[in-house]
Amino acid sequence: MRKEGAELIFFIVVIHTLRLYETSLSQVPNFPEYVVVGVLNDLEIMRCDSETKRTEPKQEWMNRVTEDDPMFWFWTTQLCVNYLQKRKGNIENIKQLLNQTEGAHIWQGMCGCDWDxxxxxxxxxxxxxxxxxxxxxxxxxxxxWVAAKSEAVFTKMRWERSGQIQRYKHYIHKVCNVGLKNFVRYGEKTLRRTGEKRHTCKIKTASSNKGPSQLL
Incomplete structure (x- = not known):
């Protein structure tokens, strides 16, 4: 006789992440004025700063990036140098806006994408x-753009007029999307050893006479 009861089914979904962390400093001694770090699944994979002015791989397998894009390290270096100057302007504008022109200040940015x-x-x-x-x-x-405080409203209006949204949309859906998938492919073995972001979905399936499945 068949024993009826609930059955648990587990689905494991892997979420990969690629994030760029920017830090721009004003009047902070003994630190680079600008640093940007690329992080894949919590693993640092590349870095550039205002002292080296060069984007460099932080994982051996990241050298494979030139298989798909021979100019990758060149154009990412150019972006780093360009953003070094741009972020200097950002931090000075905000210091003026907040009337905080003296002392040390820090501007931080994080942009990236998650891939299911x-x-x-x-x-x-x-x-x-x-x-x-x-x-x-x-x-x-x-x-x-969403201003987190009233002092950011001016920046919100200026960025919306300047087309920043379209540039970041292009980055998310084209540059970050393609780069994330390629980087996961290059570092597949390392990522398996260090662990991936796994989300488990547990479904409780009732016996046939007790209605449809339920998501716990």
């Missing part, structure tokens, strides 16, 4: 902070 390798969905995010407090972020669903 089961559904192939890409989720992007762009966030900035000033002196350790949220300042402004991008809401991809409404395609608008």
């Amino acid at each position: 390798d089961e559904t192939d969905d890409i989720t992007g995010y762009v966030q900035f902070a000033f002196d350790g407090e949220d300042f402004i972020s991008l809401d991809p669903s409404t395609e608008s």
Whole structure:
């Protein structure tokens, strides 16, 4: 006789992440003025700063990137140098805006994307902070900048006029999307050893006479 009861089914979904962390410093001695670090699944994979002015791989397998893009290290270095100057302008503008022109200040940015390798969905995010407090972020669903404080409203209006949203959308869905998938392929063995971001979905399936499955 068949014993009826609930059956548990587990689905494991792997979420891969690629994030760029920027730090721009003003009047902070003994540290680079600008640093950007690329992080894949919590593993540092590349870095550039205002002292080296060169993007360099932090994992041996990242040298494979030139198989798909021979100019990768060149154009990422150019971006680093360009953003070094751009972030200097950002931090000076905000210091003036907040009337905080003296002392040490820090501007931080984080942009990147998450990839669900089961559904192939890409989720992007762009966030900035000033002196350790949220300042402004991008809401991809409404395609608008969200000011975290009243002092950021001017920056929000200026960035929306300048087309920053379209540039970041292109980065998320083209540059980050393609780069993330390629980097996962290059570092597949290392990522398996260090662990991936796994999300477990548990479904409770009732016996046939007790209705449909339930998501716990």
